Amino acid sequence: MNTSELIVSVSGIRGIVGESLPPDAAVRFAAALGTYLKGGKVLVSRDSRPSGDMLRHAIFAGLMATGCAVEDIGIQPTPTVGIAVRTLNAAGAIQITASHNPSPWNGLKLFGRDGAVLPAAAGLEIKKLFEAGPISFAPWDRVGSAGVPPNVEEDHAERVLKQVSVATVAAGQFRVFVDGNGGAGGPLAVDLLASLGCEVVQLNCEQNGVFAHEAEPIPAHLTDIAPWVSQHGCHVGCVLDPDADRLALIDETGACVSEEATVALAIKYRLRQDRGAVVVNMSTSRMNEDLAKLAGCEFYRSAVGEANVVEKMRAVKAVIGGEGNGGVIDPRVGWVRDPYVGMALILSLMAEEGKPLSQLVAELPTYSMLKTKFTVARERLGEAFGKLEKKWPTAAKDTLDGLRLDGPDWWLHVRASNTEPIVRVIAEAPTADAARQLCDEAGAIVSG
Structure with a gap:
């Protein structure tokens, strides 16, 4: 199999569907995971890209061929997958997503039993199995099964709501704009915000895989979306990437906020709840270090990559962490970048301080x-x-x-x-x- 153009790393695989990412690559990578896990229950999920349904069948074949019991949880945000792994006591999971890459791309992201993205050491073992084998295929009478588990979204929302005062956020009477960009995360965002007592103005929240703008939610890609926030009298705008593990913010004036501010604002509020260690990666803003020091808390940096941040968070027993791409990690909810807990923490900060988002951003350390x-x-x-x-x-x-x-x-x-x-x-x-x-x-x- 030619993998010269397929990106194969300890994080998974990613490529252009029909070119560098053919279905046989997905079958083999899934089989490599099944071999590594030695069978067991494995969840399969995907973001809303149309190619995800095709790859789902290939992944089912690879996992079942190695004796895994596959449970299809459908189109889900990536952080929901991590929570579902623990809730359903699965051995691992595969999320079919290319994250912020354009529509022609897709890929596979792997989770372990703890509901976190697999660490580098485990990812390296699976990479070696994918590239050189040996793959442990099951005999005819031990081929795995396929099924559909109960709904998994409600547990995610409940975990987030437990971390904040719903009454305090509801008292803020916030009007929130949500742009799901046709990805996996729109419906859960709308439901969660409604549960927080917010009035929701939604755009592109259908899980149809049609990206209304470029997939990566950075200010340069949101110039057409940003004016909607002020035009609809919203207090804040929330924009998700296709697999919903990043949160971009737009303030009440319609100005796009740097993706670095998402984690900083969440950290500022979290350290108000509990003092503890903070972890971000090496490419994330220094303002997080300033906020930690101001709160009298320890601050650490990890290598770039969600798994690396999580590994360091566990080592130092951090209360919060994340990456400057808009990815908040709150271990009370899960070990995955989670825009939903980010929304809850930031809305809580706005409610408790009685300040608009623009002012809260302006009060952050300036870099x-x-x-x-x-x-x-x-x-x-x-x-x-x-x-x-x-x-x-x-x-x-x-x-x-x-x-x-x-x-x-x-x-x-x-x-x-x-x-x-x-x-x-x-x-x-x-x-x-x-x-x-x-x-x-x-x-x-x-x-x-």
Whole structure:
């Protein structure tokens, strides 16, 4: 099987359907997971991309062929899958999703028994099985079964509602705009917000896989959506990505909020509830570190990747964590990036402080971040890292994940992406010009 164009990593596989991601790749990857798990109950879910239904059948074949009992939970947000694994006592799960990639893409994301995305070590074992075997196929009389379990969404909503005061949020009488962008997360968002006593204005909340705008919910992709918030008199706008593990915010004026602010606002409120450790990844804003220190709490960074953040959170018993792409992780709810608990925490902050979202964002520590990317062969990174260290010799160096350099009021992170054939160069500094200069100078070195 030719996997030269298929992205295969410890996080799963991802590719273009009909080109780099053929159905036989999905069958084999599912069989690799089934071999690793040695059978047992495995949940299968998908986001709303039309190709997901085709891949679902391929995944059923791969899992059942290795003796797994497959339970189809249908179109679900990714964090709901993690919760369902624990609720249904499954050995693992596969979520069919390409996250923020465009419609032609799809992929497989793997979960373990604990309801978290599989850690790197387990992912590496499955990657090796996928690429070289051996796959443990079951004999004819031990082939797995297929079924449909009870509804799993209600448990997710209940877990979120338990973490905040519903009465306090309801007293805020919030009018909330929700854009599901045709993905998996719209219906649960609408139901959850209604349970919080909010009036909901919904757009593109059908799970039809039709993306009304580009899939990644960043400000540059939301310029057509943002005015809806102020036009409909909403207090906040919430935008989801296709598999609903990211939350982008739009304030009451119709201004898009940096995706970095989602985690920061959630952390600010969570530390009001309980003091404890905070974990974010190495490419996430320094304002989270400032908020943790202000609250007298420990702060840690992990390698980029949800599984890495979760592993560090567990190690330090963190009360909250996340990634700067709009992904909030609250261990009271689950070990997956969860926009729903993010909504609940941020609405609680707005209600308790009696301040509009724009003011809460303005009161966060002020930094400017720039995220750039370059098409560069991974083999060239070692040489580039050496040159970057010489460029900024007084900066603190961290090689946990690529290369991170920390100056007195700035940082720079250069790493190869796990999900795309690119190198990311991210910088944060007190001003936009300073961040741009860091990215430009680092990018010139990386790209040669």
